Amino acid sequence: MMQRSYALNLLDDKVGFGRALINWYDEYQRDLPWRQAPTLYKTVVSEFMLQQTQVVTVLPYFERWLAIFPDFKTLAEAPEAAVVKQWEGLGYYTRARNLKKLAMVFVNLEPPPKTPEGWQALPGVGPYTAAAISSIAQGYPQAVIDGNVVRIATRLIAEGRLFGGSAEAHRFLSPLVQSLLNVERPGDHNQAMMELGATVCTKANPLCVKCPVSAFCEAFRLGTPESFPVLLKKVLVRRQVARICCVHEGAILLERRPSTARRLADMYELPHAEPFGLLLEKEIPVLIKKRGIAQEIIEEPIYQVMKEALSDTTLTRADLHWVPISEVDQVTLSGPHRRWVKALLEKLY
DNA sequence: AAGGCGGGGCT
DNA sequence: AGCCCAGCCTT
Known part of the structure; x- marks a missing residue:
């Protein structure tokens, strides 16, 4: 040999x-x-x-x-x-x-x-x-x-x-x-x-x-x-996640991830749109963001909605918080959401 | 031994 | 559009 x-x-x-x-x-x-x-x-x-x-x-x-x-x-x-x-x-x-x-x-x-x-x-x-x-x-x-x-x-x-x-x-x-x-x-x-x-x-x-x-x-x-x-190559998976941007009386609605979440525990994000049951398919997103995470590619359209469009019952969810715009810097946002929120506030308000 | 976990730089 | 980055933990 x-x-x-x-x-x-x-x-x-x-x-x-x-x-x-x-x-x-x-x-x-x-x-x-x-x-x-x-x-x-x-x-x-x-x-x-x-x-x-x-x-x-x-x-x-x-x-x-x-x-x-x-x-x-x-x-x-x-x-x-x-x-x-x-x-x-x-x-x-x-x-x-x-x-x-x-x-x-x-x-x-x-x-x-x-x-x-x-x-x-x-x-x-x-x-x-x-x-x-x-x-x-x-x-x-x-x-x-x-x-x-x-x-x-x-x-x-x-x-x-x-x-x-x-x-x-x-x-x-x-x-x-x-x-x-x-x-x-x-x-x-x-x-x-x-x-x-x-x-x-x-x-x-x-x-x-x-x-x-x-x-x-x-x-x-x-x-x-x-x-x-x-x-070994990894397979890329594509996903789409719709989110909402809702500002009312100087505060923006954010969703806090549960402390028990495996990812991004306790961190704030723009709220997921889906639980609100809104008909957004025909709406134009105010912003469409793409990001890659590990072996995922996530596309996240963000829809601007008025508070009146959200039912009072859904707004009582414990994970939803009205964060005053002046205090957004104090909370911890998940990665790109920090930039998105900033961009949205500058663009819309 | 896999799969999940973030986000960004670089080609 | 993909791959990779001074990896670790859980399942």
């Missing part, structure tokens, strides 16, 4: 790979706020915000967050509503609730966790985040595997098998990725891998010319870096 041939010398020269990577990182790393005067708290907050969220999106949220919740204790003692409010628009809101829970546990924890296993016992911390926190903030020699690392690793060895889910990819790549870790500087090595994936070894149009480790890369040698990794 022939030994699978990898690029020139990745497996024979892991130290060389790590050195080339870390030298590149030392010279070209981005100036990110959580890297300035780093602390354990900054690392934890940034890693939570960065779960499934791009750096550029996180930046303004991170700066605001540190100004309002400067440390674990402040966060632990802050009301949950205030915490979620600061997360407004960032998505995956259980991250915010879990981050506050983590702070509440952390301030009563002596000593703090020092291993990935210890961190992973805390709310909202999975394998990735546990490895990231303990390596970056504590120097623990644990390699992280995220989407960037999967892309880099599969390209390094030109691994073309189909991965059904990320768990499968992680299981397969973990030994290789861990074996490449620079145990002298595990935190910087991990960040360098992700930085490389974000800025050079990108999904489309990778900048192999600027890559510090292209000499170790089998996909580069083959000239087909974009063909790795091979991931």
Whole structure:
């Protein structure tokens, strides 16, 4: 049986790979706020915000967050509503609730966790985040595997098998990725891998010319870096959800999602039109919004209605609230609804 | 092992 | 119009 041939010398020269990577990182790393005067708290907050969220999106949220919740204790003692409010628009809101829970546990924890296993016992911390926190903030020699690392690793060895889910990819790549870790500087090595994936070894149009480790890369040698990794495609589902915009005596009617809702719990939205039993099919929506969420494409026509068109019985529903326009900024709206409400109020009133 | 969970950037 | 992003939790 022939030994699978990898690029020139990745497996024979892991130290060389790590050195080339870390030298590149030392010279070209981005100036990110959580890297300035780093602390354990900054690392934890940034890693939570960065779960499934791009750096550029996180930046303004991170700066605001540190100004309002400067440390674990402040966060632990802050009301949950205030915490979620600061997360407004960032998505995956259980991250915010879990981050506050983590702070509440952390301030009563002596000593703090020092291993990935210890961190992973805390709310909202999975394998990735546990490895990231303990390596970056504590120097623990644990390699992280995220989407960037999967892309880099599969390209390094030109691994073309189909991965059904990320768990499968992680299981397969973990030994290789861990074996490449620079145990002298595990935190910087991990960040360098992700930085490389974000800025050079990108999904489309990778900048192999600027890559510090292209000499170790089998996909580069083959000239087909974009063909790795091979991931299962997800099916897109389309939905339509009609909503209403109703303003009366300086207040807008909003619907609060139940506290028990799996998604967007306790957050406000423009009310769903359907429960009101209005005949809207022939009406012209004042606004038609489209948005993509995960594997869904949702089209949401918004109809302007007068209060008189809504029956008194439906208006007594406990989840409906007349929010004064001057106080709309105080409540937490679900993502795009914040922008839609603003656009509607400017357009109509 | 799947499916749900947000929203936005980028091609 | 799709894909992906410094993933985690529940079922």
